[in-house]
Amino acid sequence: MMTKKEWTTVNLNKRQICFLDEISKKSKFSGGRKLSRTAILRAILKAANKLDIDVSGIKTEKELKERLLESFKRRGK
Numbered sequence: 001m002m003t004k005k006e007w008t009t010v011n012l013n014k015r016q017i018c019f020l021d022e023i024s025k026k027s028k029f030s031g032g033r034k035l036s037r038t039a040i041l042r043a044i045l046k047a048a049n050k051l052d053i054d055v056s057g058i059k060t061e062k063e064l065k066e067r068l069l070e071s072f073k074r075r076g077k
Helices: 014-029 037-049 061-076
Strands: none
Touching (some): 014 037
């Protein structure tokens, strides 16, 4: 079954774009395929969706990042 896709624009800084491009290059040159930035972001979002993230009271992007990292650590134990 195909899902309807919606488009959105995400503003990223140069460092963030380089991070995505580096993942793509590592994938390609280690025997895999070159991944698009969009595919990488979708995979990150799908992984984050599996976490139990407590977003109560968050007011900043920094706070959200900290909660995400906490959830990743808890999941890895």
